[in-house]
Amino acid sequence: MSADIAFIPRSYLFVPGDRPERFGKAFGAGADAVVVDLEDAVAPDRKDAARAALAAWRAAGQERGGRLVVRVNDDASPWFADDLDMLRTLGPCEVMLPKAESARQLERLAAALPAGTGVIALIESARGVLAAEAVAAAPGVARLAFGTLDYALDLGLDDDPRGLLYPASRIALASRAAGLPPPVAGVTAGFNDDAALREDFGLARACGFGAKLCVHPRQVAPVHAMLAPSxxxxxxxxxxxxxxxxxxxxxxxxxxxxxxxxxxxxxxxxxxxxx
Structure with missing residues (x-):
C-alpha cells in the first residue's frame, strides 16, 4: 500500500503513556511525531491509567505541534482489546503495532480501527523480518519500523552491528517495494551517548532508513541533522x-x-x- 503523506516524519519521540505531565513537553521537543507508549514503558498494573490519561489529555485539546502516534500493546496481549476500544474514541492519530509478524495481524487491526488510520508496523523478531514484504503490503500500513533491541534479543545477538545489516536491508527493501516511506530505525538506549546515536543511525541510513525512534528529546536534533544534506x-x-x-x-x-x-x-x- 502506497503511503500518501505530505510530510514524512524523521523522528519519533517516545513518552510513557502513564506520564501525562510529560506529554506536552514531548510535543514541544521538536520531534516530528510523538509516540505515546502503552506497551513497554507502562507496567501491567498501570495500563488502564495510561489509556485514561491519554484519552483525557486528548479530550482537553492540549496537543500542540507534531503528530500523535499511539504504540498499543501487541495483539496477543491481554491489553490489546482495551487499547483498540480507546483508539476508536480518541480521534485522529497513527498506531504503532509492536511484534508485527504477519499480514493477517495488520488486516485485523485495520478492520478494527477507524477508517484512514495509518499503522506503523514495528518488526522486532525473526518471524517479522521474514514476513517483512507481506507486512509492508498489508492494508493500512503506512510505514515499517525496526525494533532492533527486541530483534537482537530474539536472535541472541551481541553488540556487533553486523548482525543488524541483513534484517535492516530486508525491511528497507520491503518498504521500497511496497511504495512506503523509508523505514524507521530502532532506539539508541544510551540517550547521553552521541557517538552511539551516530553509529546506530549511520548504519541504518546506509541500509536505506529515513527516520529514527528516539527515547529522549536530546536525540531529536542530532537525528534531524544526520538526515539533512551537507x-x-x-x-x-x-x-x-x-x-x-x-x-x-x-x-x-x-x-x-x-x-x-x-x-x-x-x-x-x-x-x-x-x-
Missing part, C-alpha cells in the same frame, strides 16, 4: 539542477555527466532541506 551536497545539487535547466544537450558537472538518475538525486537532496 552544505557541499546542497551546493552540488543546486549546480546540477541549474546545469540541467540550462539545456543545450549533454551536461557535465564536476567532470561527470548529468543523466536522469543524477538529476533525480540532486532534486531529492534539495527537497530534504536543512535540519
Amino acid at each position: 552544505a557541499e551536497q546542497r551546493d552540488w545539487a543546486a549546480r546540477v539542477v541549474a546545469a540541467a535547466g540550462a539545456g543545450g544537450g549533454a551536461v557535465q558537472v564536476d567532470g561527470k555527466m548529468v543523466d536522469r538518475p543524477v538529476l533525480v538525486r540532486a532534486n531529492a537532496i534539495l527537497a530534504r532541506g536543512p535540519a
